[in-house]
Amino acid sequence: MKKQILIALIATVLFSCTTSKSTTMENSKKQTAEATKDNTPKVTGIGGIFFFTDNPKDTREWYAKNLGLEINNWGASSFDSRDVHNPDQVNTLQWTPFKTGNDYFSPSKKDYMINYRVQNLEGLLVKLKENGVTILDDVVTYDFGKFVHIMDAEGTKIELWEPVESDPDKVKK
Structure with a gap:
């Protein structure tokens, strides 16, 4: 039972890190795209x-x-x-x-x-x-x-x- 809880805990941590990294990368791409929308005449x-x-x-x-x-x-x-x-x-x-x-x-x-x-x-x-x-x-x-x-x-x-x-x-x- 302890092994199953440990595996579930590790999976949860890994999933949250992947989601956080993915979200961070998406936000970075979005900020880069917005920064390149320079409309200076x-x-x-x-x-x-x-x-x-x-x-x-x-x-x-x-x-x-x-x-x-x-x-x-x-x-x-x-x-x-x-x-x-x-x-x-x-x-x-x-x-x-x-x-x-x-x-x-x-x-x-x-x-x-x-x-x-x-x-x-x-x-x-x-x-x-x-x-x-x-x-x-x-x-x-x-x-x-x-x-x-x-x-x-x-x-x-x-x-x-x-x-x-x-x-x-x-x-x-």
Whole structure:
């Protein structure tokens, strides 16, 4: 009888330790997930590099032939990467040559434009307005995110892009 009580007592202690450890691990994961939900208005990466070229078709062909870039249907090349803080999230950078003089870069006189991936675009716009930054247009929303254009201190047009949040069940693996 003493052996049975001892075995029951040991089983109870082991079960409570396992449950406590499991609960502690779940709480730790939950706290980590909550800590990574940073919503500070800021740039989180580069979404695209756009530049002028005299002959976009030849430029795309040269990069495809010599550097192996795969050109998609809209004349760009997409580079996928993973978010260090959220490895299940796939980010994409667009490389796109534009015909020299294309007005998409206007009013900038520069030969390039960078698209920055941001979080909390609306909050960032409040901050930029407070800092006197020139905002060129209203936020436009598409299926793949929100966009707005600003000018930096050197007169370079910058595109800000807040991607649509990924559905964890639909993330590319």
